[in-house]
Every structure is written in structure tokens, then in C-alpha cells.
Amino acid sequence: MTDRRSLHLFARPEGLPKDEDFEMRHEAPAPLADGQLRIAVRWLSIDPAMRVWMSEQKSYWPPVGLGEVMRSAGIGEVVESRHPRYPVGTWVSGMTGAREELVCDGKGFRAFDARALPHPxxxxxxxxxxxxxxxxGLKEIGQVKPGETVVVSAAAGAVGSTVVQMARNYGCRVVAIAGGPDKCAWVKDELGAHEVIDYKHEKVAKRLAETCPDGIDVYFDNVGGEILDAVLRRLKLRxxxxxxxxxxxYNATGVPVGPANYLSLISARARMEGxxxxxxxxxxxxxxxxxxPWAAAGKLTSRIDEVAGLDHxxxxxxxxxxxxxxxxxxxxx
Ligand SMILES: NC(=O)c1ccc[n+]([C@@H]2O[C@H](COP(=O)([O-])OP(=O)(O)OC[C@H]3O[C@@H](n4cnc5c(N)ncnc54)[C@H](OP(=O)(O)O)[C@@H]3O)[C@@H](O)[C@H]2O)c1
Known part of the structure; x- marks a missing residue:
């Protein structure tokens, strides 16, 4: 059998993560013990929080240690099994780590039917x-109600594009913020946002005033910084x-920019919750x-952006x- 590759954290990044912050290692495949399965990892989820996990910053999970396999969620197929619940051919999802293959006891993994999905x-x-x-985020933290105005940033990204569609499906008025005309067009024409703001080419504060003349009920914040500050100025009561x-x-080398307009929370009796x-x-x-059922009815879709190869x-x-x-x-x- 050929060696399997895994990607290890080599250095804590300064600014944007670099190729050299990782090291590829090769290992011979381990034999399976009773109760174990071998997962061939097919796709890895690439998440903004990875930048935080690579640093020494305190977060909800400990930092990835130098030399450890990079933390990543992934999906894969069981290619060998000595586990009764995971026969060969089962698709599983879980924290695989950035590697080609994983031998484990299946704990923390969930089986799913890849053929039932438009894309695994x-x-x-x-x-x-x-x-x-x-x-x-929308339901528990945002407490969204039909007819409310929901603003969402990074609206053409994974979470943001899902928020746009869910908020629209709940009967909200959706104002989406994204970077560039292509992303804005997709969010409006394909996902059904009522208004879009191209933050790279338009003044966000001015456009928020135009698109949310009565204020904002819910802001789903994916980006922080200046956009959060602009939203804070336009909050509705509660x-x-x-x-x-x-x-x-996430890539700031100095102190992160915090919201200057936070006092608006007082007059609006508003809540900001992580x-x-x-x-x-x-x-x-x-x-x-x-x-x-929304996905089955074509009212909730997902665009998958693939980069090929663990080296990338x-x-x-x-x-x-x-x-x-x-x-x-x-x-x-
Ligand atoms: N709290 C949680 O449990 C949880 C779980 C998952 C994700 N998240 C957070 O949700 C957010 C979105 O995650 P995702 O996985 O869906 O990523 P994503 O939105 O698919 O990708 C990130 C997007 O952020 C935008 N962006 C990058 N730099 C920006 C900047 N300086 N100002 C404004 N926008 C910027 C880019 O879109 P543009 O081209 O439009 O700029 C980029 O496409 C992230 O902040 C992530 O950490 C939180």
C-alpha cells in the first residue's frame, strides 16, 4: 500500500496563512484493530476559524499544537472496516483532520447518504x-420573525448565503452585503435577497440608510469591523x-478593530450576542x-467551491x- 499524506501545522502564521505554515508528512497505513474503520477522506471543510485555531489565541477550542495534524471537518468513505456500524462504502462526516486517510473507532462521526445530496x-x-x-444563529440568537428586516454580511459565503435563503424563507426582508458585482448578483437573483450592498464599491452606511429606512431588526454578523459599526447606527428598537x-x-497583526458605535445598543434596547x-x-x-424540506423543494441551495488536492x-x-x-x-x- 502507498503512504498516506497528512498536513501538519508547522508555524503560527503572521497575517495571512502561508504554504510554509504547514508541513506535509507521509505515513504507511496502519492495520485495523477490532472496532476500527479506515476512512478515505474525500472533501475537507475550509473554515475561517482555522486561522484562529492556528494561532495561540484562546477560543472555544484549544489552539492546534505545532506539529499536530491541522484540525478540519471532513467527509469520507469507509474503505475498510472492523466496526459493525460502519460497513465498507458508508459515507461519514466528522472531524477528520487535514489528511488523506484516518483510522478511528467511529466516535464523533455521523453516517450519511451521499447519493441523496446534489453534491457529497x-x-x-x-x-x-x-x-x-x-x-x-437566526432562530435562537436572532429570534427572527416574519416581516422583519434582516441584514447579513459575507452574504455570498457559506454561512451568509444560507442565512439569506433561510431568512427569506421565514418571510423576512433580506438586505445582503457582499464583495463585488458577481457575488451581489448571485445573492439577489439566485438566492432572493431583496436588496444587496456591494461593500467593496459602495458606502455601506449610506446604502444601509437607503435600504433600511425604518432600521434593522436582525444583523447576522460574519465580518465585524467597519460593517458592524455601520449597522450599529441603524438599529431598530429591540x-x-x-x-x-x-x-x-482574523488576520489582524495588531489589536482588532472593535465597534465604536456600541452605545446605540443602549438607546435601541438592543442585544448583541455571540x-x-x-x-x-x-x-x-x-x-x-x-x-x-426547503432544500428538497429547491428553496435552499448551496454552491460548492472546490480546490483540488491536499497540497492546496x-x-x-x-x-x-x-x-x-x-x-x-x-x-x-
Ligand atoms: N459562530 C460559529 O459557530 C461559526 C460557525 C461557522 C462560521 N462562523 C463564522 O461565520 C463567518 C463566515 O464563515 P464561512 O465559513 O461562511 O466563510 P465564507 O463566508 O464562505 O467566506 C468568508 C467570506 O468573508 C468575506 N470577507 C473576507 N474578508 C472580509 C473583510 N475584510 N470584510 C468583509 N468581508 C470579508 C469574503 O466575502 P466577500 O468577497 O463578500 O468579501 C469571503 O468570501 C466567519 O466569520 C466564520 O468565522 C462562525
């Missing part, structure tokens, strides 16, 4: 952490800000029972921070 990587997007983030992510700050999707994973069934992992990761990805960024292993 939908198990990482709509039917994975991406979909659950959008759903629980508005909710869903702090999902702050990608504009959340992490891992706290909701045990409720995935309940969430999918609600939004699964760092490049795929950089695409998130430079806005090159369109929809859910994955690496096809």
Missing part, C-alpha cells in the same frame, strides 16, 4: 455546521445582533427536520480572507 460536500455546507450555524464571526479581523455552533450539534435533527489547503484557506471563494469553500482531497 452538502454534508459540510447546508447539512453540516454551515447550515446549523445559519439556522441556530434589535438583535447575531455575532457569528469577525473575518475582517454563539458557537458546536453548542447546538445535538439539536441537528430538529434543525434539519425544519430546513431539509493553505491556498484554499487564503481564498476565504481574500474573498475569492464563492459559496462553501472545500478541498477535494
Amino acid at each position: 460536500a452538502w454534508a459540510l455546507s447546508v447539512f453540516g455546521a454551515t447550515g446549523l450555524t445559519a439556522y441556530f 434589535a438583535r445582533i447575531v455575532l457569528c464571526g469577525g473575518i475582517s479581523q 454563539f458557537v455552533v458546536i453548542d447546538y450539534l445535538d439539536r441537528a435533527g430538529e434543525a434539519i427536520a425544519e430546513f431539509g 489547503f493553505a491556498e484554499a484557506l487564503r481564498r476565504l480572507y481574500t474573498g475569492q471563494n464563492f459559496g462553501k469553500q472545500v478541498v477535494k482531497v
Whole structure:
């Protein structure tokens, strides 16, 4: 059998992650013990939070240690099995790490039917952490109601594009913020956002005033920084800000830019609340029972943006921070 490759964290990045921050290693495949399975990893989820995991920063998970396999969610096929619940041919999803192959006891993995999906990587997007983030962020933290005005940033990204569609399906008025005319056109024409703001070519504060004349009920924040500040100025009474992510700050080498306009929260009696999707994973069934039918009816879609090859992992990761990805960024292993 040929060696399997795995990608290890070699150095903590300064600014954007570089190829040299990772090291590829080769290992001979290990034999299976009773109760173990061998997973051939097919696709890896590329997530903005990876930049945080690569640093020494405190977050909801400990930093990836230098020399460790890079943390990553992934999907793959069972290619050899001594485990009764995972016969050969089963597709599984879980924290595979950035590697070609994994031998494990199956704990923490979930079997799924890849043939039932338009693309197997939908198990990482709509039917994975991406979909659950959008759903629980909107429902639990955002408490969205029909007729409300929902603003979402990074709206052509994985989570953002899902939020746009879910909010629209809940009967909200959706104002989407994305970078560039192609992304804005997709979000409006294909995903059904009512208004779009191209933050790279338009003044966000001015466009928010035009598109949200009565204010904003819910802001689903994926980016932080200046866009968050602009939104803070236009809150409606009892508005909710869903702090999902702050990608504009993840590569900052100095102190991250915080919101200057936070006092608006007082006069608007508004709430700004962070959340992490891992706290909701045990409720995935309940969430999918609600939004699964939307996907089946064509009212919830996902665009998969593939980069081929484990060697291109760092490049795929950089695409998130430079806005090159369109929809859910994955690496096809
Ligand atoms: N809280 C949680 O549990 C949880 C779970 C998953 C993800 N998240 C967060 O959700 C956010 C979106 O994640 P994702 O996986 O869906 O990634 P994504 O949106 O698919 O990709 C990131 C996008 O962010 C935009 N972006 C990059 N730099 C930016 C900047 N300086 N200002 C404004 N926009 C910028 C880019 O779009 P443009 O081309 O439009 O700029 C890029 O395509 C991230 O902040 C992530 O950390 C949180």
C-alpha cells in the first residue's frame, strides 16, 4: 500500500496563512484493530476559524499544537472496516483532520447518504455546521420573525448565503452585503435577497440608510469591523445582533478593530450576542427536520467551491480572507 499524506501545522502564521505554515508528512497505513474503520477522506471543510485555531489565541477550542495534524471537518468513505456500524462504502462526516486517510473507532462521526445530496460536500455546507450555524444563529440568537428586516454580511459565503435563503424563507426582508458585482448578483437573483450592498464599491452606511429606512431588526454578523459599526447606527428598537464571526479581523497583526458605535445598543434596547455552533450539534435533527424540506423543494441551495488536492489547503484557506471563494469553500482531497 502507498503512504498516506497528512498536513501538519508547522508555524503560527503572521497575517495571512502561508504554504510554509504547514508541513506535509507521509505515513504507511496502519492495520485495523477490532472496532476500527479506515476512512478515505474525500472533501475537507475550509473554515475561517482555522486561522484562529492556528494561532495561540484562546477560543472555544484549544489552539492546534505545532506539529499536530491541522484540525478540519471532513467527509469520507469507509474503505475498510472492523466496526459493525460502519460497513465498507458508508459515507461519514466528522472531524477528520487535514489528511488523506484516518483510522478511528467511529466516535464523533455521523453516517450519511451521499447519493441523496446534489453534491457529497452538502454534508459540510447546508447539512453540516454551515447550515446549523445559519439556522441556530437566526432562530435562537436572532429570534427572527416574519416581516422583519434582516441584514447579513459575507452574504455570498457559506454561512451568509444560507442565512439569506433561510431568512427569506421565514418571510423576512433580506438586505445582503457582499464583495463585488458577481457575488451581489448571485445573492439577489439566485438566492432572493431583496436588496444587496456591494461593500467593496459602495458606502455601506449610506446604502444601509437607503435600504433600511425604518432600521434593522436582525444583523447576522460574519465580518465585524467597519460593517458592524455601520449597522450599529441603524438599529431598530429591540434589535438583535447575531455575532457569528469577525473575518475582517482574523488576520489582524495588531489589536482588532472593535465597534465604536456600541452605545446605540443602549438607546435601541438592543442585544448583541455571540454563539458557537458546536453548542447546538445535538439539536441537528430538529434543525434539519425544519430546513431539509426547503432544500428538497429547491428553496435552499448551496454552491460548492472546490480546490483540488491536499497540497492546496493553505491556498484554499487564503481564498476565504481574500474573498475569492464563492459559496462553501472545500478541498477535494
Ligand atoms: N459562530 C460559529 O459557530 C461559526 C460557525 C461557522 C462560521 N462562523 C463564522 O461565520 C463567518 C463566515 O464563515 P464561512 O465559513 O461562511 O466563510 P465564507 O463566508 O464562505 O467566506 C468568508 C467570506 O468573508 C468575506 N470577507 C473576507 N474578508 C472580509 C473583510 N475584510 N470584510 C468583509 N468581508 C470579508 C469574503 O466575502 P466577500 O468577497 O463578500 O468579501 C469571503 O468570501 C466567519 O466569520 C466564520 O468565522 C462562525
